[in-house]
Amino acid sequence: MPIYFPGIANVSLAATVKRPIKTFELSFNMNRTVNGLTLPIKCYMMYGVFLGSCSYNGARLCQIMNDSLLENLG
Template sequence: MRSIIIPLAFALSILVCHIQAQDFTKLQWSDCGSPSAVISNIDLTPMPVYNPGPASITIKIELKKPVKTVGVNINIIRTVSGITLPVRCYIVNGANVGSCNYTDLCTFLKSIWDDFKPETCSPVLLDYGIDCTCPFNISPILLDLNNLPLDLPDASQSAASFMASGNFDIKVAVFEGAPLASPSYGCARVQLTVKQKK
């Protein structure tokens, strides 16, 4: 009996690693509790995402309450070569990177997105009252951003080098103020694959 169990366990572990290592060909998402928003769609193309390189994001979310100072709690799980590990919170040059609490989403976006400034703010964002200045001042509205172009930087050359490649399971919880200490605004979980452009 033992001679059968050992090879069976080995074969099962190889199968589990193979399943976990499969790349996503479409962004997977789910709503994990959004009392102040209705999430209808989240998409990121191409999938897998190649970095550095162009991509586009589609978001359809109805905001039921005004948005000003927003705190975010992010949890990232990364799978590479069948090995799944949580990404911890790093502090790089005084800023949080990874699975962290971010006390101000607007300031965080400014730090990672070069075009998130009034001079180069996307006209698409301006149409929704987002002028790339902080704090946010967004009224209740239906955000319907369709194929908003993004120019993804080379993650391997940044503080977020862990995002350069792998399969990711990311949970983003949004709060009205300090993360985890204030009322929840919304929550989304996304799963995606990132590959390093050669």
């Protein structure tokens, strides 16, 4: 069943790092509720990007942000 989102979703993250870190991981958990039943949305690839309930390591997040900046700022 396709998932349609009628609009733009904005996600922001703020962090204060008080010591050097070597790597990090960020996990997104997405759920969809249908007729009162909450179901997890699995991680899947769409247009070369993983979407859904995915985990990203620091290197992958940096690559995604770099690609996004290049695409949006040219």
